[in-house]
Amino acid sequence: MSTVIQATSAAADNAAPEREWRPPSYWPFVIPALVVVLAVIIFPWVFTIWMSMHEWKVGSPTTFVGLANYLRLPTDPRFVEAVGHTLLYTALSVVLPLIFGTLAAIVFHQKFAARGFLRGIFIMPMMATPVAIALVWTMMFHPQLGVLNYLLSLVGLPPQLWVFNPNTVIPSLVLVETWQWTPLVMLIVLGGLAAIPTEPYESAQIDGANFWQVFRFITLPLIMPFLFIAGMIRMIDAVKSFDIIFAITQGGPGSASETINVYLYSVAFVYYDLGYGSAIAVVFFLLIVALAALLLYLRKRMLWTAELGGGA
Amino acid sequence: MNLRQLLGRIGLWLSVFVIVSPAILFFLWMASLSLKFEIDNAAYPPVFIPENFAWKNYADVFASNRFVTYFVNSLIVTGSATGLAMLVGVPAGYGIARMAAHKSAVVILIARITPGLSYLIPLFLLFQWLGLLGTLVPQVIIHLVVTVPIVIWIMIGYFETTPLELEEAALIDGATRWQVFRHVALPIAKPGLAVAFILAVIFSWNNFVFGIVLAGRETRTLPVAVYNMISFDQLSWGPLAAAALIVTAPVLLLTVLAQRQIVAGLTAGAVKGG
Numbered sequence: 001m002s003t004v005i006q007a008t009s010a011a012a013d014n015a016a017p018e019r020e021w022r023p024p025s026y027w028p029f030v031i032p033a034l035v036v037v038l039a040v041i042i043f044p045w046v047f048t049i050w051m052s053m054h055e056w057k058v059g060s061p062t063t064f065v066g067l068a069n070y071l072r073l074p075t076d077p078r079f080v081e082a083v084g085h086t087l088l089y090t091a092l093s094v095v096l097p098l099i100f101g102t103l104a105a106i107v108f109h110q111k112f113a114a115r116g117f118l119r120g121i122f123i124m125p126m127m128a129t130p131v132a133i134a135l136v137w138t139m140m141f142h143p144q145l146g147v148l149n150y151l152l153s154l155v156g157l158p159p160q161l162w163v164f165n166p167n168t169v170i171p172s173l174v175l176v177e178t179w180q181w182t183p184l185v186m187l188i189v190l191g192g193l194a195a196i197p198t199e200p201y202e203s204a205q206i207d208g209a210n211f212w213q214v215f216r217f218i219t220l221p222l223i224m225p226f227l228f229i230a231g232m233i234r235m236i237d238a239v240k241s242f243d244i245i246f247a248i249t250q251g252g253p254g255s256a257s258e259t260i261n262v263y264l265y266s267v268a269f270v271y272y273d274l275g276y277g278s279a280i281a282v283v284f285f286l287l288i289v290a291l292a293a294l295l296l297y298l299r300k301r302m303l304w305t306a307e308l309g310g311g312a
Numbered sequence: 313m314n315l316r317q318l319l320g321r322i323g324l325w326l327s328v329f330v331i332v333s334p335a336i337l338f339f340l341w342m343a344s345l346s347l348k349f350e351i352d353n354a355a356y357p358p359v360f361i362p363e364n365f366a367w368k369n370y371a372d373v374f375a376s377n378r379f380v381t382y383f384v385n386s387l388i389v390t391g392s393a394t395g396l397a398m399l400v401g402v403p404a405g406y407g408i409a410r411m412a413a414h415k416s417a418v419v420i421l422i423a424r425i426t427p428g429l430s431y432l433i434p435l436f437l438l439f440q441w442l443g444l445l446g447t448l449v450p451q452v453i454i455h456l457v458v459t460v461p462i463v464i465w466i467m468i469g470y471f472e473t474t475p476l477e478l479e480e481a482a483l484i485d486g487a488t489r490w491q492v493f494r495h496v497a498l499p500i501a502k503p504g505l506a507v508a509f510i511l512a513v514i515f516s517w518n519n520f521v522f523g524i525v526l527a528g529r530e531t532r533t534l535p536v537a538v539y540n541m542i543s544f545d546q547l548s549w550g551p552l553a554a555a556a557l558i559v560t561a562p563v564l565l566l567t568v569l570a571q572r573q574i575v576a577g578l579t580a581g582a583v584k585g586g
Contacts, residue, residue: 026411026489103331
């Protein structure tokens with residue numbers, strides 16, 4: 001392996017003995033990874049698109065059906081419902097961590113003792129094994145024995161059914177997702193806060209601005225790009241969320257918390273309808289890309305109006 | 313003025329306390345569940361610190377005949393997937409950074425956006441045709457989907473910031489590209505290697521979705537094993553919580569010990585990932 005690399009790079013050096021050193025000679029570094037990426041990322045994608053145009057069930061012969069699998073999607077009530085669940089789940093799981101994460105970042109931006117250690121504790125929820133967390137949350141959600149209903153009773157609130165009630169299952173799962181992923185937003189916003197210059201704060205202090213005004217008119221606009229990035233990442237991860245939902249409810253009760261990803265699992269690996277599952281996978285990916293594009297567009301427009309507003 | 317400062321200090325610590333407590337209380341409760349006998353776990357109002365600790369819950373988990381197998385499976389899958397990812401990903405990150413091939417990052421972005429399940433459908437069929445199901449090979453290969461992009465992504469970032477002058481000097485002195493990489497670039501990028509390695513290990517160790525499809529009875533990794541305990545073997549909370557804590561303990565330990573590297577890696581990856 002290394003001799004090949006040396007040989008090719010030596011040849012490249014001979015061809016261009018001056019300081020003209022650029023393109024081909026770095027390829028040997030990239031080729032092994034390229035092979036891996038082709039095998040485990042590109043190939044599956046191409047194959048998925050091909051399968052999505054076939055009637056493809058495990059154990060029976062495959063037939064080409066064109067776009068039939070895709071046309072089935074809008075008429076499949078479970079899929080349509082899953083799209084709704086996914087959008088609701090995603091919207092909540094983006095907004096709540098953004099709010100709490102920003103607040104946490106402002107606190108962690110201050111100087112206090114053991115800050116590094118406490119930051120380590122704070123990010124534990126997002127690094128911990130999701131299935132292990134899900135298991136403990138399932139116990140905490142238990143209507144009779146769970147600690148959450150006990151905590152509610154302490155503040156005088158009635159007990160809830162949490163993930164066992166179709167009306168509260170998605171908010172309950174969002175609670176877990178928020179608990180788990182607020183730290184990521186915090187870290188990104190914290191990076192943004194560290195990059196803010198101190199001059200605006202000094203002049204604001206001279207002008208006698210209060211805490212809220214400082215936050216609203218200085219901090220918030222300056223961390224906006226970071227909030228946007230955090231929101232984007234959060235959106236991509238929330239749409240794809242699987243471990244927590246699957247391990248706690250498996251899409252239940254009934255199909256009340258069945259998101260696209262959970263439904264995709266059922267279609268592909270419970271019903272073994274791989275053709276239809278592939279079509280769902282393709283549409284799912286396009287949905288994520290579309291949501292990302294929408295966010296980018298909103299951001300562009302926001303910048304525009306901000307600029308126009310500033311000009312006026 | 314002094315009083316104001318004092319009040320500010322108290323307010324700060326209060327907010328720190330409020331912010332950190334959901335994480336602390338959760339993991340303390342997890343530990344509490346894992347150390348209680350059934351009577352205490354079923355008690356109302358809940359018992360936080362029991363009179364008798366049920367250490368036997370942990371002994372039970374390790375005694376259940378397959379748990380050690382699953383632990384070894386997890387070690388093999390995470391170890392191989394991370395090792396292979398470092399082997400191909402570190403040079404790739406170097407090559408991409410030096411060629412300034414920023415467009416290649418699109419592939420990594422696609423990998424980041426694609427739901428894990430989408431890879432599973434075609435690769436599941438492929439492994440079936442190759443007759444690999446029932447071994448750990450499919451899981452090692454599919455974990456590369458997680459580990460390789462992380463390693464490449466983080467290493468691009470690190471190699472882009474390392475100084476070029478040293479490498480150019482070595483090249484002029486007649487070193488080959490490979491020698492420059494091996495003896496000049498790699499030593500400087502050591503902190504980056506640590507970050508990439510730690511994150512790849514954690515995300516591979518935690519992965520669940522690949523295992524539930526590809527793992528058979530003998531080839532489960534720990535997250536899958538814990539999930540199966542919920543549904544089949546175990547109904548009592550103590551041993552379940554103990555198993556969950558054992559599975560995630562290595563990761564939690566790593567998080568606290570290497571929090572600086574993890575934070576650096578996540579923010580670099582995240583900020584660029586947008």
